[in-house]
Every structure is written in C-alpha cells, then in structure tokens.
Amino acid sequence: MNFLQALGTWALNVCEQLGRASCFLFATLGRRPRFIRTFPLLIQQLYAIGVLSLLIIIVSGLFIGMVVSLQGYNTLEKFSATQQLGQLVALSVTRELGPVITALLFAGRAGSALTAEIALMKATEQLASMEMMGVDPLWRIISPRFWAGVISMPVLAAIFSAVAIYGGYLVGVKWLGLDAGAFWSNMQSTVDFHGDVINGLIKSLIFGFVITWISVYQGYDAVPTAEGIARATTRTVVYGSLAVLSLDFILTAVMLGGW
Amino acid sequence: MIPAATDNLVTLAQISFKRGDRLIFNDINITIPRGKIVGIMGPSGTGKTTLLRLIGAQLKPTAGHIHVNGQNIHQLSTKDLYLARRQMGMLFQSGGLFTGMNTFENVAFPLREHTTLPETMIRDIVLMKLEAVGLRGAVALNPSELSGGMSRRVALARAIVLDPQLIMYDEPFTGLDPIAKGVIVQLIKKLNNALGLTSILVSHDIHETCAIADLLYILADGHIIGSGTPAELLKSEHPSIKQFMQGLPDGMIPFQYPAKDYAKDLLS
Amino acid sequence: MQQPQRWIEITVGFFLLIGILALLMLGLQVSGLSTSLTSKNSYEVTANFDNIGDLRPRAPVTISGVHIGEVKSISLNPVSFKAIVTLTLNDNKMLIPDDSAASIYTAGILGSNYIELTPGFDDTSLHQGSMITSTHSALILENLIGQLVYKIGGGSDNASKKPTKAN
Numbered sequence A: 001m002n003f004l005q006a007l008g009t010w011a012l013n014v015c016e017q018l019g020r021a022s023c024f025l026f027a028t029l030g031r032r033p034r035f036i037r038t039f040p041l042l043i044q045q046l047y048a049i050g051v052l053s054l055l056i057i058i059v060s061g062l063f064i065g066m067v068v069s070l071q072g073y074n075t076l077e078k079f080s081a082t083q084q085l086g087q088l089v090a091l092s093v094t095r096e097l098g099p100v101i102t103a104l105l106f107a108g109r110a111g112s113a114l115t116a117e118i119a120l121m122k123a124t125e126q127l128a129s130m131e132m133m134g135v136d137p138l139w140r141i142i143s144p145r146f147w148a149g150v151i152s153m154p155v156l157a158a159i160f161s162a163v164a165i166y167g168g169y170l171v172g173v174k175w176l177g178l179d180a181g182a183f184w185s186n187m188q189s190t191v192d193f194h195g196d197v198i199n200g201l202i203k204s205l206i207f208g209f210v211i212t213w214i215s216v217y218q219g220y221d222a223v224p225t226a227e228g229i230a231r232a233t234t235r236t237v238v239y240g241s242l243a244v245l246s247l248d249f250i251l252t253a254v255m256l257g258g259w
Numbered sequence B: 001m002i003p004a005a006t007d008n009l010v011t012l013a014q015i016s017f018k019r020g021d022r023l024i025f026n027d028i029n030i031t032i033p034r035g036k037i038v039g040i041m042g043p044s045g046t047g048k049t050t051l052l053r054l055i056g057a058q059l060k061p062t063a064g065h066i067h068v069n070g071q072n073i074h075q076l077s078t079k080d081l082y083l084a085r086r087q088m089g090m091l092f093q094s095g096g097l098f099t100g101m102n103t104f105e106n107v108a109f110p111l112r113e114h115t116t117l118p119e120t121m122i123r124d125i126v127l128m129k130l131e132a133v134g135l136r137g138a139v140a141l142n143p144s145e146l147s148g149g150m151s152r153r154v155a156l157a158r159a160i161v162l163d164p165q166l167i168m169y170d171e172p173f174t175g176l177d178p179i180a181k182g183v184i185v186q187l188i189k190k191l192n193n194a195l196g197l198t199s200i201l202v203s204h205d206i207h208e209t210c211a212i213a214d215l216l217y218i219l220a221d222g223h224i225i226g227s228g229t230p231a232e233l234l235k236s237e238h239p240s241i242k243q244f245m246q247g248l249p250d251g252m253i254p255f256q257y258p259a260k261d262y263a264k265d266l267l268s
Numbered sequence C: 001m002q003q004p005q006r007w008i009e010i011t012v013g014f015f016l017l018i019g020i021l022a023l024l025m026l027g028l029q030v031s032g033l034s035t036s037l038t039s040k041n042s043y044e045v046t047a048n049f050d051n052i053g054d055l056r057p058r059a060p061v062t063i064s065g066v067h068i069g070e071v072k073s074i075s076l077n078p079v080s081f082k083a084i085v086t087l088t089l090n091d092n093k094m095l096i097p098d099d100s101a102a103s104i105y106t107a108g109i110l111g112s113n114y115i116e117l118t119p120g121f122d123d124t125s126l127h128q129g130s131m132i133t134s135t136h137s138a139l140i141l142e143n144l145i146g147q148l149v150y151k152i153g154g155g156s157d158n159a160s161k162k163p164t165k166a167n
Helices: A002-029 A035-049 A051-078 A082-123 A126-132 A137-175 A180-190 A193-221 A226-258 B048-055 B078-085 B103-114 B119-132 B148-159 B178-195 B206-212 B230-235 B239-246 B262-267 C005-030 C033-037 C141-153 C158-166
Strands: B008-019 B022-033 B037-041 B063-068 B088-091 B166-170 B198-203 B215-220 B223-228 C043-049 C060-063 C066-076 C083-089 C101-106 C113-118 C134-136
Touching: A002 A137, A002 A193, A035 A051, A035 A082, A035 A137, A035 C005, A051 A082, A051 A137, A051 C005, A082 A126, A082 A137, A082 A180, A082 A193, A082 A226, A082 C005, A126 A137, A126 B088, A137 A180, A137 A193, A137 C005, A180 C005, A193 A226, A193 C005, B008 B048, B008 B198, B022 B037, B022 B048, B022 B198, B022 B215, B022 B223, B037 B048, B037 B178, B037 B206, B048 B063, B048 B166, B048 B198, B088 B148, B103 B119, B103 B148, B119 B148, B148 B178, B166 B178, B178 B198, B178 B206, B198 B206, B206 B230, B215 B230, B215 B239, B223 B230, B223 B239, B230 B239, C043 C101, C043 C134, C060 C083
Parallel strands: B037 B198, B037 B215, B088 B166, B166 B198, C060 C113, C101 C134
Antiparallel strands: B008 B022, B008 B063, B215 B223, C043 C083, C060 C066, C066 C083, C101 C113
C-alpha cells in the first residue's frame, strides 16, 4: 500500500514537473520577438554557448574518430575488408556518434553552465529586480539563451562529425596505410546525404532543443540557495543525458523505419 | 480604514497571504501616504519582504486588494503591469546587480530597455544618478569589485534612474558597517526629499529606521501590532511594541520557538 | 566574461562559418554529393540485368577500375521481370563504344557491389538514353557454391538430383 502511494506521488510529481516545464517553454517561445533588440543578445549567447564549446567538441571529435578508425581496422582486418573502413567510420559518426556525443558534451559543458548562470541570477535576485524594472526576464534572459542553444547544437554536431571523419582518415590512411582513394570512394558510395548526414543533423537539432529546454528550466526553477544551484546543475546533466539517449533510440527507430 | 485615494500612493486593504498552509498575513491594512518615508518593521521571518513583493505584484495575495496610484495592481494585464512597474523602484537585499555588466551598464539598463534615448543622453543621466549616490568614480567597475555598501548604492542609482514615484527598500541596512549604514540612511532621506519620492522601508534596524521614517508599521505574527510616528511608538506601553522597540529578548513575542514541555522532552 | 562586442561578433561569425564548412565537407567529401550534382556533362544510360545481387543506388560505375559514374536508380521491368538499372555517366566527352558490356562485381569478399564497364569496339558510342545490351549479372555466392557442390557430386547420380532441384 505504501509502495503504491509512493509510486502515485512520484507519478504526480513527474507530471507536475513536466507540465510546469511545458508552460515555461510556451511562455518563453510565446514572447513577441523584437529582432533588432534580440539580435545582439543572441550573438552574445551564441558566443557563450557555441564558441566556448568549440574546443571540447573539436578535440573529442578528433579522438573519437581516431579510436573508431583504429578499432574498426582491427576488426575489419579479420575479414580482410579494411577498404571498408571509410564507410564504417563515416556511417557510425554521421548517424550516431556525432549527434549523440556532441549532445552529451553539450549537456555537460554548455547546459550545466546555463543552469548555473540562470540559477545564480535567481539567487542573487537579478531576475526579480529585472522583473521589478518592468523587463521580462523570460524575454531578456531565457529566450536568447534558448535559441542560441538550439542553433549551436547542429552546428557543433556538424563540426564534430567532420573532425571525427578527418581523425578516422588520419589513422586509417596516414598511419595504417590504407589507400586514400579507396577510403574516400567507399565512403562516398555508401553514405547518403539525406539519409545519413541530414538525418543526423535533424537528430542533433532535436537534442539541442531538449537539452537547452532542460537547462534553462532547471536554472529558472532552481531553489535559490547554494545547494539548490548545485542540485539544479546536476539535474541538468543527468536529465539531459538521459533524455538524449532515450530520444536517440526513438529517433533512430523512426528514421530507420520510415525515412 | 480606506482613506481618500488621492494622497495615498499605496493602499493595502484586508490583505491575507498564505504560503502552503502557513498564513503569513492575516487581514492587514496599510496605507502609504504620498511623499513620505514609511517604515515597516518586525522581527525576522514575519514576511516583510513578501509584503514588498505583493506590492510589486510578483506575488498574488490570497485575499484583499492592493492599489498603487489608484490602480488595482493585481488586475492589470501583463503589459500594463510592466508599465506600472516603471513607476516603482525596488532595492533588493543583495542589490541584484547584473553580474555580466559594469556599473555604468547596470545603471543604464532600464534606460536602454524602456527608452530610445541617444547614447549621450543616457550617459548624462547615468552619471547624474551615480553622482547622486556618490559613486560617479566607480562607473567602470564590475559588480564583483564593489563593496556591499557600494553595490547597494549602485542598485539604488539604478532603481531611481527612471524617476519612479515609489521606491521600496528591502532591508537596506543589513550587513553593512556603521559608516555605510549612515551613508544609506542619509541617501534615503535625501533622495526622498530631492526627487519627491515615496519610500517604503522594510527593516528591523530600529535606530536607522526611526531616524528617517515619517510613519511606522510594526508587523508580527501576521498582524500589524502597532502603527504611528516613531516618537509615538517609542513611548508606547503596549507590551509587544515595547519589546520590539527596545529590543528586549523575551516578552509577548516569545524567545522560545513553540515546543513540547521542556522537562518532558529532556526526560523522555 | 566581459569581452568586447566586436570580438564576440567575429568569433560567432567564425563559428558559424566553420559549421557551414563542416557541412560542406560532410556533403561533398563524405557523402559524395559532388558527383551526383555535376549534371552538366553527365548522361544516363540503362542496362537490364537478370540479377543485380546486392547492387544499390549510388554504387560506383567504373572502367578499368576508374570511377566514371554511379548507379542512379534501380527498378523492375514489369513484363520481363528483369532489373532495369539506370547509370549516370559523368563525362560526355569520353566516348564509350555502345557494344560495351556491363558486369556487376563485388569489391573484396564482403564489399559492396559496383558496375564495371568493359569497352567494346563499335564506332558508335553510348549517349543519353541508350541501352547497354551485353550484361553480366552479379555472382551470387550461394549459386556458386551450389554449382560447385553439384559438379563435385559428379554425373554419377545425375538422374536422381535433377528432379529435386526442379522442385
């Protein structure tokens, strides 16, 4: 009986959180955009969210491409099919690794920073004083951050994929001595621009939407104390990563099935 | 209890406010006369900050209504509410300065958001307001480089930059050294007179508040237990008022948080 | 955190630019969009095959191993039940005799299929819409093994094996 009660309470809490997060999202998106005023704010946030995440994305992409190439080579060698390395690297990176790992890194690097920043603004009464000045914090603070996150994510994922494939090329061709022509032409004949590259970017766009949503909501909803900020930041990373991985499964099923 | 609206800038009528199950205010009435400094005092935890947030319509009362400048502040549309808020300045306990901007940009923020004034004019206004709080020299500093008293003064400059009618101070004296306290006391008085403001001052610092307030309300336990000029209240023989005004440790407002019988608790 | 606005704008522009470059690389270098986009000089020919095996659209078309085009589409002839493969050949300056033969090969043992054209000797050459008549189907591994087993089994019990295969 107790267990059922706990389960019911938990389910109600989840629904409440989800409902509040949705209301928050609609309130943010519903803000009348004033492009001339919003644009500089958006640029500022693109810098904070996108440009500052660039280094970690490039370095991780390079290494992941190199590792996939090395592992793939060792496995393909057993079937003497090493000339297929190019397509192995390109497909795994554009379809899965690119969007997913970029999203996980993004949740850890940019998402947690967003949550902490907004929660700190709440704790130090910056949001409240902005409201008292007659400036809507949803419009001034949340909205530019949200859109910057949604825009940055596919760009970062494309950069990640490109760098990872180059990393795979470095290991496969420059180090293990595969033929460069076979590497690229096998890749080109299997990778489909719409089915693989564009679908991967659609995935990352959806991931970017979800992660940024979680980040700004957790920051805005945080308990305005030091402990509350720490908890909100942790929640952003945990919920963000779980959301990305489960969504990835659903999206992959949809894309392989229907598209 | 509701006097003519013309000479009262803010009226709170029969306000009750609940947070969860806890009743924070129970049927309180407060009037803030135009042009005066009104102190609202009470022990910590009586919801004085909540009162300011109710006036600023960041919170909604459970019952009763609040009129600011003749408008029922909780029935305004969002757009009108944001317009009405331009007539209010609020100084938060921690200042609430934006960390990403320097002093100048902080003070200029409301101007940039609400007006389309040319840059030279914004600069002049900001420097004038900073001069009024004595911090024109700190114009290029970041909030992290300001002391507690200084950041509160910058926040004050920002609160008055749109020339509001009403300014609310949330605990402006806490955590300041005596000199900084004195500076803030002087500033509140000076600005109120010079700019024709109406000020609401929430505090539990009796000396500083009594020194400048024209009218005082004492809140305890969700009720107003006393109101009047500082001189009247200091002479009051009402036990709770006396306890609060003279800072006695125990009295009508108990030192003990409600608990079970002491002897029983220890022996159980 | 405070950065001059100009620097922020430059880096954001740079960020978006390398994003576009990355997408360009994914498009051209990785998925080989350029070969299917250079339609100015390319032309299409068709070829009918009995069995195309594992051939997929966008598989390469080569002569002597040199990439000259790709498979555009594959469909089924509703009357003859043969596979119609449409090939896009990149360069109409290169004249390929129209009695050339098309064969489906496999790259390596486990690799994907591709089409190799073996040039013939005619004076007329392939052009837009022409059809390659001489084709060799894909070699299906199971069929090869089946034939091998059949041959090793030898002619001794030919009579008993043939009816079962017909079933």
